[in-house]
Amino acid sequence: MTELGTISDELGKMYDQTTPLSIALNDGQEHLAYWYGKEDDTTVFEAAQRITRKVADTLYLRPGERLLDAGCGVGAPAVLVAKETGALVTGITVSAAQVAEGERRAFESGLSRSVRFERGDYQSIAYPDGSFDAIMAIESLMHAPDLDAVLAEFHRVLRPGGRLALSDCTREPGMSDDEFVQLSEAFKMHCLLTIPQWVETLKRAGFVVEEYIQCGPRVYGMGLRYLDRANELQDELVSDFGEEAIENLKQGYRNYFGAGGERMGYGIIAARKPAEGRCCAKCGTTY
Template sequence: MAEMTANPTDIGKHYDERAPIGDEFRGGQLHMWYWYDRDDDAPLPEAVHRVTRKVTDVLGLRTGEHVLDAGCGSGEASLFLARRHGVRVTGVTVSDYELDTARRRAATAGLTDMADFRYGDYMRLPFEDGTFDAVLALESLQNAPDLPTVLGELFRVLRPGGRIAFSDFSLENPGGEPERVERFMTTLKLPALPTLHEWLEHVRAAGFEVEEYTSCGPRVFGMKGKYLQAAMARREEVAGKFGEADIAEFSRLHRGFFAPRKDQIGYVVVCARRPR
C-alpha cells in the first residue's frame, strides 16, 4: 500500500475545503458518527456527538484542569468540555476556516475565557513541558506525517500523570481489495492506517501507559449507509445555503471515503497516561 505524506498547509487546505459543509451536516463537528444499529433513529448531529462523549468521558476530567484539543476542528468539542466539565481548553488547528469558526463560536457562547483557539502544528507545539492535564485528539493523529514525533510532543506537553484520549480509523481487514482502502486513505490524506495493535504500540513507544481502549468500527464506519441516508435527507436544504455546485464538489471530494467494505475500516478509542 502506497504511503502518502502531507505538510500542515496541505492538511489545513484539506479541511478548509471540507469543513463548512461537513459542519452543516454534522452539527458543527467533523468527526465520525456512532449508531447502535440500523434501527437507531438518532439524528446525525446526535450520532456524531456520541463520539465526542465516548472519547472525552474516558479522560476523567476535573473542574479547573487545562486540556489541549489537538486538532480542534471548529471548536464544538472544546466548548462542550468547557461547559460540561468546567475545564480550560486550548485548541490548535492548521485550518484557517476551523480557527475562525471556533473563535466565533467561543465568543457567541460567552466562553472565550475558558476556550482559546490558536493556529498551531502539533508536530511543533508552542507550549512548555507539562503545560496540560489532558490531551484530546478526535481523528487528528491519523493525519500526522510522523506519528512518533506527534505523540512525543503530546507526551512532552502533558504533566506527569496527565491523560490522553483519541479516536481514529484503523485497518480492520488487511486482506482483499486493498485498492478500496487506498482510495479511502488518499481521500482523507492518511499517511498510514494502523491496526488497533499498531496504534497501541505507537502509544506505548512514546512512553504512555495504555489504560483503556476499544474498537467500535461496526457502529461507526459500518454505519456509513445511515450517514448517506441522513445526508441525502438534508441535501436540498444544505444546497440552498451553499449552492448546488459546492454540494456536488463536496460529494466528489468524499467519494473515496465510501470505497472500502464495512469490514475493512475499524475505529479505535484509546486512553493512556503519562507515567507519574
C-alpha cells in the same frame, strides 16, 4: 499567524474550504458518529456528540484541568467538553477558518474564558513541557506524516501523570494495500493503524495504555447515514454550495464508507504518561 509546514498548510487549506459545508451538515461535529443500531434514529449531530463524550469520559476531566484538543476542528467538541466538565480547553488546528469559527462558538456559548483556539501544528506544539493535564485527538492523527514525532510532542507537553485519549478509524484485515493507498490520496490520510499497532505505537512513545475499544460497526459501519443526511438537506445544500460540490460530497461518502466493516473499524484508546520514570526510549529523559 503561525508558519506551518507544507503538508500542514495543504491540510489547512482543505479544511478552510470544507468548514462551511461541515457546519451545515452536522453543526461542527467534524468527526464520525455513534449509533447503537439500525433502529437508533438519533440525529447525526447528536450521534457525533456521543463520540466526543466517549473520548472525554476516558480522560476523567475535572474542573480547571488543562485540556489540549489537538486537531480541534471548528470547536464544537471543545466547547461541549468545557461546558460539561469545567475543563480549560485549548484547541489547535491548521485551519484559520476553523479557528475563527471556534472562537465564535466559544463566545456565543459564554465560554471565551474557558475555551481558546489557535492556529498551530501538533507536530510542533507551541507550549512548554508539562503544560497540559490531558490531550484529546479526535480523528486528527490520521493526518500525521510522522506519528512517532507527534506522540513525542504530546508526551512532552503533558505533565507527568497526564492523560491522552484518541479516536480514529482503524485498518482491518480485509483492507488491501491498494485500498489504503487510494484512501490515503483521497483523504490526505497518512496513518491508518490496527488497534494492536496503536497500542504498540503508544507504548513506544512512552505511554501506558489503559483502555481501548473497537466500535467500528456502530461508527464506521453506520457511516452511510451521512449520505442520508446529505440527501435530506439536498435542496438547501445545493442552494448554498452548488450541485457539483454536493454530488462530490456524496460520492466521497460512498468512497469512504464503501470499504465495509471488514476493512475499516473505529477505535477509541486512552493512555497515560507515567507519573515518573523514563520519558521514552528515544530520549531517555527522567522525571
